[in-house]
Every structure is written in structure tokens, then in C-alpha cells.
Amino acid sequence: MITLEQKKLDEILDMTKRCKRLLVMGCETCAAMSFAGGQRQVAELASAIRIAKKTSGDEGEVLEETIARQCEPEFVDLSGDKVSECDAVLSLACGAGVQLLAERFPDKIVLPGCNTTFLGVTEELGVWSERCAGCGNCILDKTAGLCPIARCAKQLLNGPCGGSMNGKCEISKDVDCVWQLIIDRLKRLNRLEMLEEIFPVKDWSPAGHGGPRKMVREDVKS
Amino acid sequence: MDNETPAEPIDLAPCKLACPILTDAREYIQLIAERRFDEAFAAIRKQNPLPGVCGRICTHPCETACKRGQVDEPIAIAALKRFSSDGPWKRQYKQPLPDKSTGHKVAIIGSGPAGLAAAHDLALLGHHVTIFEALPILGGMLRVGVPAYRLPKKVLEEEIQAILDLGIEVKTGVRIGQDIKLADLADEGYKAVFVAIGAHKDRKLGIAGEDELAEVVSAVSFLRAVNQGENPKVGKRVAVIGGGNTAIDSARSALRLGAEAVHIVYRRSREEMPAAQEEIEEAIREGSQIAYLTSPFEILGQDGKVSGLKCIRNELGEADPGGRRSPKPVPGSEFTLDVDMVIAAIGQVLDLSFLDGEPELGQREKRIHVEDPYTLETSSKGVFAGGDAVTGPATAIQAISAGKKAAISIDLYLKGEPLERAEPDKAVETQKLASAFIEKTGKFPRCEKTSLPKDDRLKGFEEVESVLSEDVATREALRCLHCFLGARVNKDRCVSCLTCVRVCPLGIPNTNKMGEIAIDPFACQACGMCALECPVRAIDISLDSRAEMARDIEDGIRRARHSGPVVLGFFDLHGNFGAEDVRSLKQNYPNIVPVMVFGLRRIDTSDVLKAFESGADGVFLAACPPDADPFPKETVRLKQRMEHARTLVEAVGIHGGRFEICHMPEEGLVEKEWVAAFIQNMGDLGQADSA
Numbered sequence: 001m002i003t004l005e006q007k008k009l010d011e012i013l014d015m016t017k018r019c020k021r022l023l024v025m026g027c028e029t030c031a032a033m034s035f036a037g038g039q040r041q042v043a044e045l046a047s048a049i050r051i052a053k054k055t056s057g058d059e060g061e062v063l064e065e066t067i068a069r070q071c072e073p074e075f076v077d078l079s080g081d082k083v084s085e086c087d088a089v090l091s092l093a094c095g096a097g098v099q100l101l102a103e104r105f106p107d108k109i110v111l112p113g114c115n116t117t118f119l120g121v122t123e124e125l126g127v128w129s130e131r132c133a134g135c136g137n138c139i140l141d142k143t144a145g146l147c148p149i150a151r152c153a154k155q156l157l158n159g160p161c162g163g164s165m166n167g168k169c170e171i172s173k174d175v176d177c178v179w180q181l182i183i184d185r186l187k188r189l190n191r192l193e194m195l196e197e198i199f200p201v202k203d204w205s206p207a208g209h210g211g212p213r214k215m216v217r218e219d220v221k222s
Numbered sequence: 223m224d225n226e227t228p229a230e231p232i233d234l235a236p237c238k239l240a241c242p243i244l245t246d247a248r249e250y251i252q253l254i255a256e257r258r259f260d261e262a263f264a265a266i267r268k269q270n271p272l273p274g275v276c277g278r279i280c281t282h283p284c285e286t287a288c289k290r291g292q293v294d295e296p297i298a299i300a301a302l303k304r305f306s307s308d309g310p311w312k313r314q315y316k317q318p319l320p321d322k323s324t325g326h327k328v329a330i331i332g333s334g335p336a337g338l339a340a341a342h343d344l345a346l347l348g349h350h351v352t353i354f355e356a357l358p359i360l361g362g363m364l365r366v367g368v369p370a371y372r373l374p375k376k377v378l379e380e381e382i383q384a385i386l387d388l389g390i391e392v393k394t395g396v397r398i399g400q401d402i403k404l405a406d407l408a409d410e411g412y413k414a415v416f417v418a419i420g421a422h423k424d425r426k427l428g429i430a431g432e433d434e435l436a437e438v439v440s441a442v443s444f445l446r447a448v449n450q451g452e453n454p455k456v457g458k459r460v461a462v463i464g465g466g467n468t469a470i471d472s473a474r475s476a477l478r479l480g481a482e483a484v485h486i487v488y489r490r491s492r493e494e495m496p497a498a499q500e501e502i503e504e505a506i507r508e509g510s511q512i513a514y515l516t517s518p519f520e521i522l523g524q525d526g527k528v529s530g531l532k533c534i535r536n537e538l539g540e541a542d543p544g545g546r547r548s549p550k551p552v553p554g555s556e557f558t559l560d561v562d563m564v565i566a567a568i569g570q571v572l573d574l575s576f577l578d579g580e581p582e583l584g585q586r587e588k589r590i591h592v593e594d595p596y597t598l599e600t601s602s603k604g605v606f607a608g609g610d611a612v613t614g615p616a617t618a619i620q621a622i623s624a625g626k627k628a629a630i631s632i633d634l635y636l637k638g639e640p641l642e643r644a645e646p647d648k649a650v651e652t653q654k655l656a657s658a659f660i661e662k663t664g665k666f667p668r669c670e671k672t673s674l675p676k677d678d679r680l681k682g683f684e685e686v687e688s689v690l691s692e693d694v695a696t697r698e699a700l701r702c703l704h705c706f707l708g709a710r711v712n713k714d715r716c717v718s719c720l721t722c723v724r725v726c727p728l729g730i731p732n733t734n735k736m737g738e739i740a741i742d743p744f745a746c747q748a749c750g751m752c753a754l755e756c757p758v759r760a761i762d763i764s765l766d767s768r769a770e771m772a773r774d775i776e777d778g779i780r781r782a783r784h785s786g787p788v789v790l791g792f793f794d795l796h797g798n799f800g801a802e803d804v805r806s807l808k809q810n811y812p813n814i815v816p817v818m819v820f821g822l823r824r825i826d827t828s829d830v831l832k833a834f835e836s837g838a839d840g841v842f843l844a845a846c847p848p849d850a851d852p853f854p855k856e857t858v859r860l861k862q863r864m865e866h867a868r869t870l871v872e873a874v875g876i877h878g879g880r881f882e883i884c885h886m887p888e889e890g891l892v893e894k895e896w897v898a899a900f901i902q903n904m905g906d907l908g909q910a911d912s913a
Binding site for chain 1: 717719720721724725755756757758759826827828831832834835869870873874875876
């Protein structure tokens with residue numbers, strides 16, 4: 001899933017200060033699962049903004065709305081009537097959702113209520129960690145299923161750096177050195193010889209370094 | 223976005239299904255837990271016109287089925303019913319009678335539990351009901367069979383009076399078949415008759431000496447004399463033959479009337495004894511002795527008086543078709559019990575003598591025959607029958623059930639509509655609770671009975687068991703595990719985020735690999751965690767739903783009409799407080815809007831914000847003592863959540879002093895000093911900036 005984190009309330013209050021009629025809009029997929037932008041957080045945040053507006057003497061109304069996914073135009077358009085009643089939309093979706101709202105509602109102010117953090121997994125309730133950098137060219141077959149692009153601070157491709165100490169990364173003793181994990185796992189799989197193959201220089205163009213990415217499936221496309 | 227409430231799962235609450243009249247015990251148990259005792263009584267009374275009776279003498283199959291019984295001990299449902307029925311609030315109860323009478327006259331023959339229940343329900347349906355009773359007093363076996371130490375006459379009389387107050391006519395001293403015939407009733411304009419005459423004749427022992435000796439009496443006639451206050455003479459040493467509740471009633475009555483020793487003679491072992499376990503225990507406590515595996519075969523007499531009872535020991539042989547092992551005499555084990563009185567209590571049968579005059583009323587196996595056990599119609603048109611006269615001796619609640627079924631049938635019959643076969647008795651076996659759930663469930667001991675000391679008991683017929691106190695009753699009610707009142711997943715809204723699976727303290731929700739979530743409605747204990755944490759609000763809960771709490775918050779604050787700060791207090795119902803504490807809180811602290819919840823753990827950040835948004839100047843959460851909390855770990859999670867709430871509250875410009883978590887005292891709702899200081903502080907901070 002894409003993980004998200006709600007912005008600090010101060011920042012949200014600041015950006016919504018002048019909105020007279022604000023729509024807080026949730027997204028019930030990744031944002032909800034990150035406890036950042038589902039219906040529950042929409043209610044909580046809308047309530048907080050209303051109180052803040054009252055206490056600071058600002059006028060304004062705060063409405064609530066939640067859709068299944070803000071990254072799908074059909075869902076977004078279903079909220080058109082509600083959006084049209086407001087002067088601004090505070091999206092609790094990832095950056096993709098925020099931008100699609102802006103695209104579909106060209107005359108409305110669209111504001112981000114969340115920071116999009118990473119592509120990751122749930123470790124346990126309330127704890128997520130990054131696993132994928134979306135580099136566009138997966139090498140997990142060569143690295144025992146552990147990604148050095150997403151999980152090595154230096155994105156090294158041919159083994160650990162000198163900062164790997166007792167299995168931990170030099171940036172923090174709480175961060176595992178992914179290369180240590182790769183070596184351990186290859187050992188367990190009896191495939192340690194795979195390390196002898198040298199990675200050539202990585203082509204970063206599929207990772208977005210070649211400009212914004214777009215994907216077209218001719219066989220699916222209408 | 224509107225959330226559609228998920229469909230209710232099929233309600234298979236074990237307590238409800240075990241009850242012959244499908245009493246939803248959860249409903250009044252929950253109301254007792256909320257200290258809403260008058261509503262608890264109304265919930266019981268609307269369905270059962272004899273709650274005080276059932277609260278005392280019901281064999282409570284509900285308790286046998288109770289899920290809590292698989293964890294520690296079942297909820298004391300009968301005692302809670304009695305608690306609800308004994309309180310002063312019962313006098314406020316009024317049933318609305320229909321505006322117009324139907325004009326139909328219905329005769330009820332017999333005023334036992336079946337007759338009374340039928341009369342009650344028919345009167346509420348607008349029919350004109352007359353009860354015909356052979357004895358000079360009403361109540362049937364409840365009156366002349368059950369001794370006052372178990373069911374005080376006053377309790378029964380009051381409940382009968384409340385039924386009669388619906389406008390029911392009574393004719394006592396009228397025996398059907400003798401004093402009046404069914405045909406006469408039709409001539410007098412009765413359109414329908416319910417025959418519920420009970421089974422008031424004892425079975426004969428069929429052994430030598432039974433008919434010749436004066437001190438050999440039947441339990442029915444003995445108990446009838448006892449219950450009519452005739453103080454029948456008892457011997458010094460009494461043998462009671464039989465193992466049912468009538469035998470136990472006879473033995474305990476005999477001890478109260480001065481018998482020095484009472485021997486209950488029963489042919490099988492304790493395990494097979496049909497009397498209620500607690501009755502057997504009480505009889506033993508009071509000094510009755512029980513000779514198990516013993517059959518009498520001759521009553522010895524001397525000068526026309528009983529001089530002994532010859533018995534033989536048994537051993538248990540093969541199981542009979544009913545599953546009970548048959549006793550077989552052990553040759554050479556004969557012995558003589560030294561007794562001077564014998565009470566025969568080996569079961570009752572219908573007194574058929576009067577039915578000679580009513581040939582149309584079909585009989586089979588010495589009982590009145592009904593064409594259909596659900597509609598209770600007999601072969602005679604307009605004549606219905608039920609209770610012991612049809613089934614043989616059974617329990618009060620079974621008789622009440624028959625009376626209620628008869629009322630439904632008679633009403634349809636009078637309207638000329640086809641009879642409904644009422645739902646067959648749903649004796650569904652209670653689902654077994656997985657051991658993992660049992661281990662994780664908080665154990666809370668069942669309330670102790672309080673009863674008269676032995677010496678005081680034997681002085682007379684004073685009621686043995688006391689009513690539960692308010693404190694004990696609420697504590698007991700809070701033990702309920704809320705079967706089928708818990709979480710329901712709206713599958714259309716669920717996004718398979720697994721939060722419910724992760725937060726459930728019992729591990730009840732589970733998922734398949736496609737992310738379809740299932741929550742077992744029997745195992746769920748309605749702790750509310752999943753409904754609270756579900757990020758898309760796809761889970762709702764029946765007990766104390768989130769919508770109800772939101773309404774309580776908003777309505778409570780809106781209704782707070784007084785000068786000074788408005789403080790919303792969330793109180794955990796698991797605290798040690800009573801209805802009086804709630805009343806005095808409202809009186810002494812008019813500023814406080816109390817919101818009572820089944821566990822503070824259910825309170826979300828948004829609830830706190832909603833309170834401030836609705837106009838509260840202060841909000842506090844009063845946590846119950848940890849040992850009273852069925853989910854203490856979840857209450858720890860609450861504190862984390864409330865830290866987040868505090869951050870938000872302060873970020874929106876509300877002073878942190880306006881939001882506190884406090885602990886309830888060991889007894890009562892709040893620490894007076896604490897709450898006074900909190901309110902004072904609200905005053906000092908001024909009306910909230912949000913106001």
C-alpha cells in the first residue's frame with residue numbers, strides 16, 4: 001500500500017484559514033488504511049477545524065465527504081455537487097489523489113491534508129515500513145527478495161558499504177543494513193554465489209529520472 | 223456519506239432461545255447494567271405477566287444455556303429478574319389497553335400460570351376475559367403447590383392483581399365439568415375457551431399400606447394444606463418418596479412444620495434426580511436427608527398408624543428410552559426406615575374425574591389431547607387447552623408459554639383468521655466457545671445468594687432467598703457477554719484493512735485470503751474496539767452503538783440549560799456506582815452532562831472533539847477501577863488515543879485544562895473534590911472560547 005501521514009494540525013489550520021466553505025475529503029483505500037484519511041479521520045479533522053475556526057473567530061463552514069479512491073476520476077466526479085458548494089477542498093488522499101481533484105475541479109482550491117510517505121507494508125497495527133521505491137525495474141530476483149534501492153540509504157547495488165556495523169546501518173542503530181539481510185538470506189537459501197555477479201550501472205530512466213512516467217496498455221486501453 | 227447499517231445477524235442468543243417464551247434476557251440485563259431499573263422491569267413485564275414468580279421459581283433454562291457459563295458461571299438471570307420485579311419502580315408500570323373492546327367473551331378454565339398468561343394477553347388484545355377457578359383462591363399450583371418460603375403469597379397475589387386490573391372477571395369455586403359445562407359456557411356467550419386446569423392429583427405409590435394408614439398422604443394434598451395455611455400435622459420422622467421439586471417442597475415444608483427428621487427416598491442417584499440442583503442443596507442444608515438408590519415397597523403400620531417404611535436398595539441398570547438408567551433392586555438389601563409419616567411425591571396427573579362430564583374434550587394417556595401442540599386447539603371447536611393438563615407436570619414458564627400460545631390462537635380464531643403455528647420451541651444447543659476465547663475472557667465471579675440462616679428458616683415459611691441489592695445486581699448484569707449484540711461488518715464498505723482483526727482483544731474477527739472479514743456474532747463480546755478503530759466505519763455494534771453515543775453527546779449538551787460552564791463527563795458503566803449516585807450527580811452537579819458508556823475504551827478522539835464542538839466547556843473521562851474493567855488492556859490503549867486527542871484539542875486553541883481523565887473512586891461516580899476542582903477550573907478559564 002501507499003502509506004500516508006496526516007499533516008500536523010497547525011499546518012492544516014494555517015492553509016485552511018481563509019476557506020469559508022471547506023470540504024474535507026477522505027479516501028477510503030490507502031489513506032484510510034494508514035489511519036490518515038478515512039471516514040474516521042475526516043470526522044476527527046473536520047471537527048477540529050470547526051472548533052479552531054470558532055475559537056479564532058474565523059467564519060466558515062466545514063463539510064465532510066469520503067470516496068472510495070481519489071485516484072479514480074469516476075469516483076471523484078461523483079463528488080462534484082458537493083465540491084461545487086465549497087470554495088476549497090482539503091484532500092486526505094495521497095499526492096495522486098490531491099492532483100486528480102485539482103484536475104477535475106479546475107476552479108477550486110485543492111489542499112493536501114496528508115504527506116505521502118512511501119510504498120510499504122504493515123509491520124503491526126500502527127507501524128508501517130518502506131519496501132519499494134517504484135524504480136520501474138525490479139531486481140528482487142537477484143537480491144534475495146530484499147530491495148537495496150528502497151532499503152539501503154545509499155541505494156548500493158553491489159554489497160554493503162563500510163558503515164554496516166553488526167547488521168545495522170550507520171545512519172541509525174534502529175535501521176537494519178539491508179545488505180546484511182540480503183547476505184543472510186542468500187546464505188539460508190544456499191545461493192551466496194549470486195553475489196559474485198556484478199550489477200552493471202543502473203538505468204534510472206524507468207525510475208522517473210527520464211521525466212514523468214506514463215503507462216499505456218494497448219491491449220486494455222479503450 | 224451515509225453508512226448503511228449492516229444487516230442484523232440471525233439472533234441466536236442462547237438465553238433467549240432457551241426460554242419457552244423467548245424472553246430476551248439481554249435486554250433487561252443491559253438496562254440493569256445501565257441502572258435503568260424501571261425500564262428493565264418494563265422490558266420483562268411487557269412479555270411476562272408473572273416476573274416476580276419467574277424470578278423466584280423459574281428453572282431458568284436461560285442460565286443453563288448462558289455463554290458466560292462456559293467461561294466461569296452463568297449470569298444469575300433469574301435473580302436479576304427478581305431484582306427488577308421487586309423494586310418500587312414496578313408500581314409505575316402501566317400497560318396500554320386497547321381503546322375498544324372486541325366484544326368477544328373468552329373463558330379461561332384454571333388460574334395457574336397458563337390461565338393467567340392467556341388471560342393477560344387476551345385482555346391486552348381487547349377481549350373480555352373471565353377466569354373460572356375450582357379452588358377458592360387464584361394461582362393454581364403457584365398458589366397451592368409452591369411453598370411460601372420459595373414464593374411468598376403476597377408476591378403472587380400482587381402479580382395476579384395486576385393482571386386482573388386489566389378488567390378480567392373471576393369466578394372462583396367453579397369446577398368445570400361439575401359446576402359448569404363447556405356447553406353452558408357457549409350458551410352464556412363465550413366464543414372461545416382455554417382449558418388450563420393443571421395436574422393436581424398425585425400418582426399412587428402402589429405399595430402395601432398406602433391406602434390403609436392415615437399418615438400416608440399425597441404431596442399435592444399436603445402442600446395444598448400447607449399453602450392454604452392449614453398447618454397440617456406432620457410426623458416426627460417423615461419419609462418423602464420421590465425426587466422431583468414436589469418432593470423437595472414437601473420435605474422442606476415438613477421440616478418447617480416441626481418434623482424432626484425428613485428422609486427423601488429416591489430410587490435413582492443424585493445425578494438423575496429431576497429436582498432443581500439448588501433446591502436439592504437447600505433441602506440438604508436445612509437438614510433433609512436423601513436416601514438415593516432406594517425404593518419403598520411396603521408401608522408398615524401398627525394400630526392404624528405408620529410405623530416404618532420397608533425399602534430396598536437399587537443399582538442402576540440400562541438406560542431407558544429417556545436416557546435415564548433404570549433402577550434395579552439389589553436382592554437382600556432390604557431395610558426399614560423408622561418413620562411415622564409418608565408423603566408420596568412421585569408425580570402428578572390430571573384429575574380426570576370431572577372430564578366425564580365433558581366427553582368432547584379428547585383425552586390421551588390421561589391428559590387432555592390437543593390437535594396441534596403449537597396452536598393448542600382441541601378437537602372441540604373454539605376450545606383450546608394447555609399447561610400441565612396437556613403436557614403433564616412441567617415448569618411454570620412452560621405453562622406461561624402455553625398460555626401465550628393459546629392467546630395468539632384464540633385471538634386469530636375469534637377474528638376468523640387461520641391459526642398460526644407459532645414458532646416451534648427453539649431449543650438450539652448453545653454453540654461451544656473456543657478455548658482461546660475462554661482464556662482471554664475476563665473472569666468475574668457470579669453474585670452470591672444471600673439467604674436466611676438455617677435456624678430462622680425452619681421457624682416458619684418466610685422467604686429464604688433475599689433479593690439482590692442494587693450494587694450486586696448491576697455488578698451481576700455487567701457480567702453479561704452480550705451474545706449477538708456485538709460487531710457487524712458491512713461487507714460493502716469493508717476495505718479489508720484488517721484493523722478489526724488486529725485490534726480485537728479476543729481474536730474473533732478472521733479473514734480469508736480475499737480479505738472477506740467474518741466476525742462470529744456469538745463469540746463477540748461487544749467490546750467495541752473494532753467498531754471504534756475501523757478507519758472506514760464499516761463496522762457497527764448493537765450494544766451502545768457509536769451513533770447512540772454521538773446522539774447522547776450532542777443531545778446532552780444541547781439540553782444543558784443553566785448558567786455556568788457545561789462539562790461533559792464520560793462515565794464507564796463498570797464503575798461501582800448505583801442509580802442513586804447518578805441521581806445525586808445530576809442534582810449536585812447540574813453542570814455535568816453525563817454520558818454512560820459500556821467501557822471508556824469506546825471513546826474516540828472525534829467524540830472528545832464533538833463534545834467541544836457541540837459547546838462543552840470541559841470534557842472529562844471517568845475510568846472505572848481496573849479490577850472491574852473486562853478489557854483493561856484496551857483501556858490502556860484509550861490513554862494513548864486520548865494523548866492524541868489532547869494534542870488536537872490544544873492545537874485548536876482549547877486550554878489543556880479543559881480535558882482530563884480521572885479515576886472513579888472505589889465506590890461512587892466521582893471524587894467530589896476532583897470534580898469540584900475541575901468545574902472550578904472551568905469557571906476560572908471562562909466559558910470556552912468555542913462557546
